[in-house]
Amino acid sequence: MEKVNRYATKPKPGILITLIVLYIQLSTTNSAVPQPRCDYRSCKYYSMLTSQASSLFQLAGLRFFQNCTCNRYGVTLPAKFITSTPQPSTATGCGISQLTGSATQFLRSNAGRVVGGTAAAECKYPWTVHVIAGLYQCGGSIIDNRHIVTAAHCLRSGNYLIPASQVEVGVGSSNKTKLTYYKVQLIDRHPNYRPSTFDFDIAVLTLQFPLPDDDPCMKPICLPSPGLSIETGVQCVVAGWGAQMESSRQGSTNLQEAVIPIMNKDACTAAYGDYMMNDRKLCAGYSRGGIDACQGDSGGPFMCAKGDSWVLAGVVSFGNGCARPDNPGVYANVMNLKSWLDSVII
Structure with missing residues (x-):
């Protein structure tokens, strides 16, 4: 069977749809119609419109800038957010979700039920981010207010390394549809990443601007430390905006979550062979299939519990299709790659 990475290509909006939206925005007199959001994507788009020859496009762009202040990187952040010191993921409060409560208790009370998952409540996993790298869409995890962990394969197209200038978080x-996008300043891919085997499939993105310290929807997840249980049968959570079935090329609008157990190494080896599996990877899923990460979920978090906190145990990497029987999903094992993370996040 074909082994596939789990990033998704980015669809391109149709020109006709764009013109219809612009016409509605400019012709309506209803004050209840919401103005465009002040996020990086909108900022870049409407800035482009102001330079067009058509007066229709120019007016749409100018109307946006009357309601929002932006700069070439994205949203202009209040001065109190511009700090030079990242908040480390080991700080008190990492991995805490106000909606799940204790991570351990949440997993004990939720049976395994992305593909085969359910929609997550707003800000339930506030460290989960959407990564756009060139034409690809992936996931990622906030580990402090400047750094995002994702998959190395998300930042590569064939032999072409996607530059930081083409990456947004x-x-x-x-x-x-409600995300605010930040530009990336620097990409650190693991130097030993191997595309043929997805070995060392991990990378760190450094944002140009730090994330706000006091937003409950932007919080870091904890990095693993000794004592984290990632043994066979341990239940953990995977989350992402990827496809909800293997045959689909469309991602989900709402973040999907699923509870899945870690599988033993024999099951991984049976599915992928000795040459693919090692201690830098772990597998999770059900032998019957039905619940799994899929295209568009690459780089996203595989979260396990340590006490009340959620810990980044794995990074979505690859699999044989999505949710197939006896073909578990494979994740970069963050515990065994943490020494490299520590050397990069300074």
Whole structure:
């Protein structure tokens, strides 16, 4: 069977739809119609419109800037947010979700039920982010207010390494249409990443601007430390905006979550072979299939519990299709790659 990575390509909006939306925005007199959001994507788009020859497009762009202040990087942040010191993921409060409560108790009371998942409530996993890298869509995890962990394969197209200038990170909501996008300043891919085997499939993105310290929808997840249980049978959670069935090319608008157990190494080896599996990877899923990460979920978090906190145990990497029987999803094992993370996040 074909082994596939789990990023998704970005659809391009139709020109006709764009013109219809612009016509509605400019012709309506109803004050209840919401103005465009002040996020990076909108800022870049409406800035482009102001330079067009058509007066219709120019007016749409100018109307936006009457209601929002932006700069070439994205949203202009209040001065109190511009700090030079990241908040480390080991700080008190990492991995705490106000909606799940204790991570351990949440997993004990939720049976395994992305593909085969359910929609997550708004800001339930406030560290989960949407990564756009060139034409690809992936997930990622906030580990402090400047750094995002994602999959190395999300930042590569064949032999082409996607530059930081083509990468954006969407944060602040479980609804993909409500995300605010931040530009990336620097990409650190693991130097030993191997595309043929997805070994060392991990990378760190450094944002140009730090995330706000006091937004409950933008919080760091904890990095693993000794004592985290990632043994066979341990239940954990995967989350992402990827496809909800293997045959689909469309991602989900609402963040999806699923509870899945870690599988033993024999099941992984049976599905992918000795040459693919090692201690830098772990597998999770059900032998019957039905619940799994899929295209568009690459780089997203595989979260396990340590006490009340959620810990980034894995990074969505690859699989044989999505949710197939006896073909578990494979994740980069963050515990065994943490020494590299620590050397990069300074």
